[in-house]
Amino acid sequence: MRKVLIVGAGQSGLQLALGLQSQGYAVTLMSNRTADEIRSGRVMSTQCMFDTALQHERDLAVNFWESQAPRIEGLGVSVAAPGSHAEPGGSQRAIDWVGTLEGYAQSVDQRVKMAGWMETFAQRGGQLVIHGAAVSDLDFFAGRYDLTLVSAGKGELVSMFGRDAARSPYDAPQRALAVAYVHGLGPRPEHPHFDAVRCNVVPGVGELFVMPTLTTSGRADILFWEGIPGGPLDVFQSVKDPDEHLATTLELMEKFLPWEYARATKVELTDANGTLAGRYAPTVRNPIGRLPSGGLVLGVADVVVANDPITGQGSNSASKCAASYLAAIVERGEEPFDEDWMRATFDRYWDTARHVTKWTNAMLAPPPEHVLDILGAGGRFQPVADRFANGFDDPSDFENFFYDPDAARAYLASHG
Template identity: 35%
Template sequence: MSPKVLIIGAGQSGLYFGHQLLNQGVDVTLITGQTSTEIRNGRTSITQFSMPFTRALEEQAKLDLWQDSAPRMERVNMSLRPNQGPAVQFSGSFAGTEFGKRVGAHAVSVDRRVKMADWLEHFEDNGGRVVIHGITESDLDFFVGRGMYDLVVIAVGAGELGALFDPDPSRFSGAHDRVVTQVMLHDVEWTDPNGADVYSIDGGEVFFIPVLTDEGPATSITMLANPGALLDATGIRGRSAAAVLERMQDLLRQHLPDVYERLSGATVEDLVGGVKNGANSAIQAQFRPGVRNPVGWMAGKPVLGMADVVVTSDPVSGQGWNNSTYCAHVYADAFAAHHGPYDEKFMSAAFERFWVERGQHSAVFSEMVDGFWGGALPPHFGELVGAVMTNQAVADRWIGGFDDPADYARWMFDPAASRAYLAEVGALPPQ
């Protein structure tokens, strides 16, 4: 008899996991608070990427539904601008890792409203059971206490269900509090139609990302800031779409005037959704990243937390969907290989594999970004910064780390490994 699984949440991880279980012939029920129509017509969330690694997993799961319509990101163009001294500017491709070379070195970004609505409908079409209902702790206690499911997975980190999972002080996510302000616009100026642009100053970043929306390709402009830093856009009056856009334009005019020129003429009419529904494409949020214990308890029985529930990724590293997908992928593999009860031991082992293979490396990536501005990077990074601007192989491998953060540990952080790699590609400066 097939085991029965209940998934709470219809985001990237919950839907990917649900589809993978359906592919295994498992009886899956998914509970979510919104219909696919409500998702499509609702407010977007922080723009995420499917890097080459994640895109390959989605393709294998038959979930890459936008191959011919989503704009491709083959490169990331970086501009790091310290308060003093010259800017560090380079462009690298996702072919910077061996994996990227194998699967086709491009990333895509699909507006969450489009992606999750399509996946939810696809889940039902493939035989998954969907229940549209907000769920509380008492509801969950009923399902768990009655033993209606062999495994209960919580894939929604907000609200009271997220509080079931205690913080884990033994693991550091590498992340810090962030203020995120974002708009999605049509007709933004691009010089590289197959790239994403990242501008970074002390305490903040601005991402220009080509994204597929329900109105076709558009541009997501995402502004990240440490609280109180130069690009902190909090204090927007009324939180209207026009106010969010104007606040972003004002901060860019002050601190990144050349970047401001790219959207200086934008108005609320240029938002995805236009004057009528553009408010759904202009958002502001605050993140407090961290790591939590993957096992929660209800009615004396364990429930499994997944993805953002247990590891809240720092948006500065662009690892949100990568971590969510890989966590769900690991859990699905563990489920397929397991014989016996889905108990605390099973849950902890599945999460540990995700943490060792992906989670901890994403944490180091986030910490590296903050270290660049906080002066906490090791001395040999001076050689790396020089090499990344003059050697394309180094630039490609640096950007390839967005796809495979574990690669940074192989060549970047250890001085000896770093120098050996720079010598191998002819980028070691003369002594």
């Protein structure tokens, strides 16, 4: 029985651990927190998983919350008219539409999912080690395993994986992030009978994402500001009180996005740990880490490809990476997990991940005219809105119409 060590108990680490466990591998999982500590701790993300990523969970029969979580059937885009927030009466919408997803999306608070998956892993006989791992720890443990995987995307371990400058155009954070989980949000009046993720763009200022979720206390919604650093949304770093965080979130909604604020006047935080703020630079790293003793470890998901959450791809990419690595490990049989195999395994994942990185980095920049034309056409032609929405599930499709002005014009001409 081959022995695998996985360090980090997030979406990718736990999904991979459960998948390998189901295939008969002896898996040890290292986490710096217990399931109870995760469940009672601070929110960790704004996860919204689309159909392909959800299917990976179904394939492993670990989609435990699918019947409880809201079904997200659409993805909408609203763009505030430039400068309109400075005028009496507040912002107006230059663009406003909702696209229909071919397969529904869902969001499950990672406190719920990771705690539940960790308990399942242990119940199924997995070796769970509660220990915050340093490089020295890994150096000690790694020699006892056939393969060591690092899926903890923060802290000292990440320093083992050097930045890939050719694939990392940004060396500083491009957005200041602020998250609030709330109860009491009203429906979007444009579609009161179905749930959708709403992406609200304030040109030159930032974006607000609103998404339904399942949290520790049931159905909720996530209010997620992405502010351009140094701009009017970049005000959360000094906010430590959760109630002040929510009040600031709502004040900014009232100023910049009154149509979203109108349904948020009665919201309250889901819990005292329902807020999060921070920033990080989008970075692609070299996938192989070398330990002081010379041993090799393979980076997983956002350890090696960390994109800004503006395109909602974090948990989706983690799921896709775990599924890709699982297949590569099983296919390897009894052959050694050597450096060539590690690089080939990452390259196989990168073939999918590169589309996410290209699209995400493009969305962080001011949109060129042809992209504005595509977004505008979504309000006139439902197939354009639908195609853009479904790109969140399969970002490779953006290669066909999104980046090249001529391809965009040809695509839009076919609709009008």
